[in-house]
Amino acid sequence: MNGGVTSLERAGRGMAIATLASRAAGFLRIVVLAAALGLGTRLLDSYNVANTLPNAVYELVVGGAMASVVVPLLTRAALTEPDDGVVYAQRLLSLMVYGLSAVTVVAVFAAPLLVDLYTPGFTAEQRDLAVVFSRYFLPQILFYGVSATAGAVLNIRGRFAAPMWAPLCNSLVVIAVGLTYLAIGGSTGIAGLTTGQLTLLAVGTTAGVFAQLTLVVWALARSGFPVRLRLDPRGIAIRRIGRLGGWVLISVVAAQVLLAVATRSASLSGPGGITAYQNAYAVFQVPFAVIALSVMTAMLPRLSRSAARLDHARVIRDLSLAVRVAAVTMAPIAVAMMVLGGQIAILLFGHGRSAAATVSLLGLVVAAFGLALVPFTGYMILQRGFYALQDTKTPALIAAGVAAIGVAGCLGAAWLLPSADIVVGIPLAYAAAYTVGLITTALVLRRRLGRIDGNRLVRTHLRILVAATVGAGCAAVTVQAVAPLVPPGWAGSPVTIAVAALAGGLGYVAAGRLLHLTELRHLVATALHSVRGG
Template identity: 40%
Template structure:
C-alpha cells in the first residue's frame, strides 16, 4: 500500500531510510540483546524460588529506562542520523528524511516494550500472542495509508514542510502501529501471572547479562556498518533504489518469517534448557532438526521465488503511483537474491545455538567475517553497474554474504560441538535441491503456456499457476521420497484441512 500511495521514488526512499532508523537504533540499544540473550537468561531464572519474577522485574526496569533515554536522544539527534545514511550529492531528500525521522524515531521505545514483553511470554512457552501482535500493527498502518491516499495533494519536497498534514498522518500513523503492537501484549502478560513493578538495583546475574550484552552490542554495531554502507550505496543509484531494496527484502523475509521465526521461537526455550543442562547431544539434535526442517520447507520456496520474482513484483506493486517498470525491477531484485533464503535461516539458527550456550563472542566474529566480505563488494556496485541495476547487485551480494555466514557458522559449530549429524543434513539438502529443480522446470514450462500481457491481472495468474505447479511438484516429490522432515508440515496441513471440512 505504501508503494501504491507514494511510488518507489524520492519520497519513498526518504520515508524508508527514516523508518529504518528506529529499527537500527533499537537494535543498538537493546534489540539484539533482547532477542538473543534475554530469553535464555529468563529461562534459567525460572529455577529461582519465585520462578524468576524478581529477576524479570529488574530486567524490565533496566530495559525501560534505557529505551526511554535512548529514544529521547535519538529524536533530538535526527539530523545527525540522516547525514549518516544519506551522503552528499545523493538523490534522496535529506530534509524530508529528517522530517519523517522526528515522527518515527519514538518507535524505538515501543519496539523495546514489545521485545521485552515477548521475551517474558516466550520464556514461559507462550508464543501465540507475540506472533499475532504484528497483525494489529499492520491493521493500524493499513488504515493510516488508506487515510493518506484519501487526502488531497502530495508531500512537498521543495520546500519540505514539517507540519504538512499528509506527512504527519504517515509518520504518526506508522508510529502508532508499533505502539499498538506493544500494547496488545500487556493483557497476555497479565494473564500469564506475571506482575510488573519497578525493582531497582542489579541482580548478581546481571553481570553475566552485561558480559553477553557487550558482545551482542558489538555484533549489532558490526552488522549496522553493513546496513549503513548498503543504504549509502543504494542512495547513489537511481531514485527508488532504497524503497525497492526495502520491499524486496521484506518479500525475501516473508517465508523465513512464517517458517524460520516460528521454528526458532519454538526451539529456543528447549535449546536454552538443554544448553543450560550441558547436554551437548541434545543441543546438536535441536540444531540438526531445525536445519533439516528449514531445508525441506525453504529450498522449494526459494527456487520458485527465482521463477516468479518479476510477475510477483508486477502483481503486488504495479498500480497507483508506481510504474510497471519499477514493479518489475523490484521483482528482479527478489529473484536474484532468493538463493540466500535457506542460508539466511541457517545463520539465524546457528547464532541462536551460540547464544544458548552463552557464547556471544562467536556470532560477533562471524558477523565481522560477513561484513568484511560484504562492504567491498557493495562499493563495487556503483562502479560496475548502471544506476537502475545497483539495487539488483546489492540484493545479490546480500544473499551471497549469508551463504558465507552459514558456511563459517557451520564450521565453527563443528569445532565447538563436534559431530553435527552433517551427513543426514547433507542428504536432506541434496534431495530438496533435486526436488526443487524439478519443480522449477515444471513452473517454467507452465509459464511458457501462459500469454504475456504485462498487466497486473496476468502477472497474478502467472504467479498463481507457477507457484502451484512448482511448489506442488517439489513438495510432492519430497513427500513421495518419504522425507521425514516434511512430516510436521504435512500433519499440520492435514489438521487444517480436517478443520475446514468440519466447518
C-alpha cells in the first residue's frame, strides 16, 4: 500500500513539474515573440489575434467537453468493454479527425469573418495580414483535438508524462522560431515583412502545435495502443456526448464571448492594445495556474467523495479552507501586480524591439488585473463545490451571468473611455464580473448546502484586506525610496521589484500575524511539507 501511495505521489510531483515547466516555457514564448516582433507593433497584434482563433474555435467545438465528458466516457469504456475500450477509443479518435478536419476547412474559408469578429479597430493592412496568418494557424484546430484525445487515452492507460510535457515541446519550437526571426533581423513593420519572414512565423508557429501532436501520438503508439482510423466512427454514443456536454458548452461559449468582446475592445486602443491585453492576461494567469489550480486539482476528488457520502459539513469545511488559503496566498501577489505592474512590464517586455509607450500601457493593464486576482480565484474554487455535487447546470448559468457582466463592462469601457485607456478598462470589467460571480456562487451554494462558513470567510477576507493594504503601502514607499538609487528602465527593474516585494511581503506577514490571520500558518506548514517531500 505504501508503495502505491509513493508511486502516486511521484506521479503527482512529476505532473506538477511538467505543468510548471510548460507554463514557464509558454510565458517565455510570449516574451521572445514580443522582443522579436516588437511589443506595440501592428505586426504583433495581427499575429496574436490570428493565433487566438484556432484555440477559440477548438474550445467552442470540443475543448470544453474534453475533461468533463470525453474522459469519463473513455474511462467507462475501458472498464466495461471486453477489449478494454480500444475500439471505442479508436472510433473517438477517428471522429475527432473527421469532424475537426471539416471544422478546420470551414474555419479557413471563414478566416476573414473570424478576424473581423475580433478586430474592429484594425487597419486594412493589419486585417489582411491577420487573415493570412490565420489561414496558416487554423489547421491547429485539428492538431489540438487529436492531441487532446490521444492524451486522454494515454491518461486512461496510466501514462501521464507525454501529455504533460507536450505543450513544452510546442513552446520550445515557437521560441526557436522567434529567436531565429530576431537573429535574421526580421521586420517589425507590416510593410517590411518579406514572404520568407511571414512563412517562418506562420509555418513555424503551426509546426509547434504539430510537434505537440506528434509527441503525444508517438507516446500512444509506444504504449501498445493500436493507432488507426476507422472508416465508421459510429458506436461511441455521440448523442450522449452532446447531452452531457450541453451545460459545459454554455460555460465555454460564455467565456469565448467575453474573450471576443475583450479583444474587440482592446483593438480599439490602437497599436499594441491587443498585445497589452493578452500579455497582461498571461501575467494574471500565471499565479492562478501555478498555485490556485493546484489547490483545486487536489481538493476536487476529496470534495466529490464527501458529497457522495452526503457529508456536507466536510464539503463546507474543505471549500472554506481552500478559499481562505488561496486568498491569503493570492492577496500579496495581487498587491505586487497593482504596485509593481509597471516594473513587471519593464522587466518582462522592456527590451528587444518593444515600444516604450506600449510597455508603459502594459504595466497599467497588469496593475488593473491585480484587482481581479482574488475574486477570480475564490469564484473558481467555489465553482468546484457544484461539480462535486455533480451539478454542471448551476455553474454554467452563473458563468453566463459573469460573462454578461464582463461583456457589458468591456463595451462600457469602449464607449466611455478615451481610446488609449480602453484596454485598461477591460481588467476592471473582469474584476467587477468575477466579484459578482464570487458573491453569487457563495449565495447559491449557501442555499444548496445550508451554510458555507460565511462569517469566517468574511472575517478572513477583511483581515486579508487590511494586511494587503499595509503590504501595499510598504511596497509603494520602497519603490519611491529605491527609484533614485537604481538605473532607470530594464536594468533597475529587477532590483526595484525584489526590494519592494520583500518590503511588501514583510509588511503583509507582520500585519497578518497581528490580525491573527491563522491561514498564514497553514500556508507556511503546507509549503514546508511540500519542500520536505512529505
